[in-house]
Amino acid sequence: AADLKFWHHGGDKLVVTVDSAVEKVRATLGDLADVVSIGPDLDWGLVLDELGRRGVKQLMVEGGGTIHTQLMAQNLADEVHLAVAPLLVGQAGAPKFLSAADYPGGSTSRMRLLEARAIGDVVLLRYAPKERG
Structure with missing residues (x-):
């Protein structure tokens, strides 16, 4: 290393x-x-x-579902950037963005959309999770 x-x-x-x-x-x-x-x-x-x-x-934190879950469950993320790509990933063991956890505000809390931008055939979604309403 x-x-x-x-x-x-x-x-x-x-x-x-x-x-x-x-x-x-x-x-x-x-x-x-x-x-x-x-x-x-x-x-x-x-x-x-x-x-x-x-x-x-x-x-900027890039990671897998474990890191995302930890940061979101502890309400430590100011922004979340999600890229939606035209790929189908449905295998049972496929990585997920988040795992089961007690998230602030519960399952009915919504994040605020800050931006939606197309980049080729991918869409970047930018959310503010702390501004749930």
């Missing part, structure tokens, strides 16, 4: 991890990144607090 170009170009690097992984990450990366532990378990609120202390005001 330390030989990837990412670690050797651009600005300062930060890795936020949990206690059980911090030593392994430090041993792998050496001085290529500042490695910070947020405790025994992943807590997105603590991750965002750490980034805020470092001056990060905006963060």
